[in-house]
Amino acid sequence: MKIIIAIAYLLSSVLFILGLMSLCSPKTARRGNLLAMIAMLIAIVATLINNEIVDFTFIIIGLIIGSTIGVTAARKVSMTAMPQMVALFNGLGGGSSAFVALAEYYRLTGGLKFNVSISMIISLFVGAVTLTGSLIAFGKLQGIIKSAPVVFKAQRFLNLLIFTLFLIAGIIFIINPANNAYLLAILAIAMILGILLVIPIGGADMPVVISLLNSCSGLAAAATGFVLSNNILIICGALVGASGVILTRIMCNAMNRSIPNIIFGAVGATSKNINKDDNRKVITYTEEDASMILEIAQTVIVIPGYGLAVAQAQFALQELVKTLIDMGINVRYAIHPVAGRMPGHMNVLLAEANVSYDLLSDLGDINNDFQNTDVALVVGANDVVNPSARADKNSPLYGMPILNADKAKTVIICKRSLSPGFSGVDNELFYQKKTMMVFGDAKDSINNLIKLLKT
């Protein structure tokens, strides 16, 4: 029996890896997800034939409740709400790992081997931090909790103190694993720490936090795998952990921030207006002006930002682009890595609006094309096209990779107001001669443009 289970787990691991490999192309991605589903099913069925399981009542109840909630949530969630959904699921995965580690403690009772108690502590700690941290991230993204950073005096000191308490409790538990009080203390400490670590992080940094928590939920699963000596948990956990680390790194690079800077920095709350020069004037244009420029253009690059999603203007934008393409204009979308609330979020929002994925280009692929482009149409984006990131060493954005919208012959910016982006930095692109500012709600402006172009 044990051999059958082991072989099933091996098969499952192979299918998981093949599934991830298929995610490299949008053509095969859906099949890849299906492979991962089959892999999960194999792992579950193989576990159920394990002769350690004597009573199926609670298993069946748990599976039914969980599936019902899971199916409902997956069907109902809107694509704009995807980040909080992923955050919530992350937390549940982490929490589950922590509870399994705890249940395993009560099953084994006392006499733990040194390595098991260490894995147990790690699984419990990482899992519980992931659980409460993700719940806070969910609350912030959903708008239940204020998304602005919550900062108070001696915050770092408090976090350090709590972490030290965790280390002490951990060491005592390893010395005397028979006393469960310390294990419960670790659980409580980790849950508090999860809350404290995410509360000071602002809404704009959420992509990094979600990626980091994604990684943590994987590592918690891997640690639980060490507790149970279960290879499928270790392999799967390691794959997820690696994925989270890669996405975190990509997000950090795209925002020009480091992980310690995000966790301990709590910026974004203050607004700094460097180089404030009152001689500069913004020239406001109307939609008529913009439509005339678009009509005579041959190449257009659209730069969507999160403001587009806030205004729910994805479908209108798709219609505008379709109109332009029908007029024989070459139109593409340029997607900045942080154009959304989680890695790749903007791509999903545009895919939902029936935008063909071959029109979507990454920053690296399209950035050299701006100089040969007639119009860069910026909708609801700000920091990701701020030229000061390239040139101004005093700017907080300096060094962040940006889309070179300013290299296009004309820049049309649809924006609600002149207010600065998340970084709080003024955008000099707004004041340039080639820039046409069209103020107003993105959806209304785009719909007006469509009407004007069609007449």
Added chain:
Amino acid sequence: MIDPLLVALYIFVLAIFVGFETITKVPPLLHTPLMSGTNAMSGITLVGALISAGAGHSVLSTLLGTLAVVIATINVVGGFLVTDRMLEMFKKNKGKG
């Protein structure tokens, strides 16, 4: 015979490398489905939860296990389905915009 812990450590480290190699090839276009898909994969801890819930050792153990089964199942089922929903939307239809 090598210590089972060491074997587990070997597996862990090698799997991390496989993860890095595979996932760096995923284009930014698919990063959100990647994240929700791997998210569902982290629900593999369900396998451990099933044993805790069904081994019938103590009430507390069974209770914790059942709770873990519920939340891990939400993670797995919801995660995979929502990923599928997203991937279904990624289409290539030339000229349609």
